Amino acid sequence: MKKFTRRDFLKLSAVGLAASGAVVMAGRIIAIPPDLKLPDPYPELPEQVPTIPKQGSGARFFNEHQYTLVATLAALFIPTDEAPGATEANVVEYIDNMVSLSKKSQSQYTQGLKWIDRVSERKYGKDFLSLRVEEQIGLMRFADNAAALRRRPVANIVQRLDRKIESVWDDLTGVGEGSPFFHMLREDVFYGYYSNPVSWKVVGYYGPPQPVGYPDYSEPPSNAHYAGVVRAADDTTCRSCHYDQTKKASHRNRMECTGCHTSHFDPGGKG
């Protein structure tokens, strides 16, 4: 039997619309190229083959398949080149930890990862991890666009109908229901990578803004920061006042802080 394609679906929808009297509009819908793609934001650079970490024994929520799948996807979002990527920053562990803390994320991730494999099965006949890297990237582009197409602004009723048809088609093929997952995953991978000191060296960041602040903010940037001369890029500083969850730290406690803020305090408390 001939495979039912997206184009057939569009035609069929058009027939349905024509039958209900919207002949002119339906004609215009068919005229819109069905495989409308959004332009790539940047000229393509050669993609690196990602290196995938083996599953650590300490995974909190993901099973082995999920763990490897997230790690693989993360490595495609932020590949390793001459500089470390998501793999080196252990983004999968960050996400695993984050997901383990929230019931909502757990169901989103369980569903979303199933969706990735389902789309992969439908397009290539095998699960995501069995694909070649180019196929994996292709599939991610597809997922990316599916969500973007759904969000793109529409100017008139024809475009609105076209988008509706697209989304119905996506839902029928199981793409649409999961496409927000792609963007959620992108966000989580970026948060995971860029909160890791490994990435700070790559982009030239000094670490979290507190507790040290930026004493050199009026000077030109210098590389000294990275050596930790100006600030210690380490969140163990100031544990005494910022992390004591047992004491109910109040405004008053800030006065007792003997760590990082000593120099900024007026010990007499007058003013």
Place this chain on the structure above:
Amino acid sequence: MKKKVTACVIGSGAGGGVVAKELAEKGISVVVLEAGRRLNPLQDYTTALRDWERAGREDHLFSVPEMDRVTFGRPGMSRPYEALGVGGTTLRYLAYMVRLTPEDFRTYSMDGIGADWPIMYEDLARHYRKVETEMQVSGLHGDPWSLWKEPFPQPPFEMSYRDSILKRGFDKLGLRLWPVPVARLSRPFRGRPACVNCGECEHGCMTGAKSSIDVTYIAKAEATGKVEVRPESRVTRIAVDPRGRARGVIYFDRNGSEHMQEADIIILSAGSVQSPRLLLNSKSALFPDGLANSSGLVGKYFMQHVSIVARAIFPERIDSFRGFSGGLISKDHAKTSPGNNFARGWVYELSSGVRGPAQMALSLPGWGASHKDRMRKTFGHMAGLAMVGEQLPEEKNRIELDPKVKDAYGMPVPRMTLGLSENDRSMLEAMKKHSREVLHSAGATEIELAYHRLGASSHNMGGCRMGKEPKTSVLNSYCQCHDVPNLFVIDASCFVTGGTANPSLTIMAIATRAAGYIADQGKKGGVG
């Protein structure tokens, strides 16, 4: 039923926090009902964590989902930024303390547009001064645009490296820049440390160096022993007595129990979105169109500032995430100029653009090797301009009740309708063109303009404007409702026009003035 108090204040931000402290210092007992929770800066703010950008997102810290809902009367609008918590939106403001100018109060007399305020700059001047002292504003006196020349309580901060880069553009075009007065401590003050220039004011100030209302006015108010702040109290209605005076406030506590707080005077300080909504939700037989709404103007003349954020990439590294995300201000375009095809104008506030690396990564489109490469070339190279322009007041811009959508307490949510006038559009066009010119002159290689998003502003103003005539305004010049003498609306709702100043300082000055009036009236034998 709770024990009756003299004054009940709804909201603890720039309006409510100030009123509570001013009344308490005059010996008046006050209950403050705040919808948000009481945040603990050291525990709740996240700016010392590695993943501070994720952990400190506003929806984690400053929102109450069951009451946050806002709907829109027209497509293409975004939700306004507000913060819920003891201290209100000052918890995440940048603490710009900019006064309105004398002209801002008289746009109708001067330019024939908008409307005149029932007060003049001179009526607020000493209250501005008082607030600046309470908030320990740091700044440099003698700026080229204003007449007041008194020194600020705290010395100014040094100019940031980022600002020195951007200043090149202003210098080339012959525009003047001046350090913006800001409520951050440059020197330690009464147990609060000096600012370390971490720059993440919007994520809440961990050290208390930023003068938000919780560490200034509310702390002082509670120290008087006259003020009780009740966090997580969600007000649904204001009740009236048979004489048409406000009788009390109906609210739900954190456990979902309903209470009535009776008070002689009720002060509504919930902000320009929620204050009109509460009045409209407080319908009764005496007030069928909503409380204090005989003029029909409750919710009308709502304004925000028209704004564009211009972000630019520079060839050299600036590391503009260092330091305060504002710094210098230019008011050279703030006044009506005969050469323009629009009235009024805008100010430039220098800015960092996108700050943290994760935010930067999310703001760049795409992913993969090209995205990573783009990050390396962009991060640390960005600086920008924020423009704050005056949106003219129009009756059709309004807050009303959504006819269908209700919140978790069964109360209709606010529906915001906001459009741009011809004047606003022309001003936005001029801003786009001019900001490009400034950034090019500063040496930027790439410029991206984030266009004005209707609704997506923290500068919510108007909705219960003050005026001399009860027919054309909701409040008198002391924020007292024309219709209900013991009900006051003390927040940005009372603004008649928006000017180009960040509204907090003016809200606080107006609150100081109104609190003085309330206390005086009380001495004379009761308000109203």
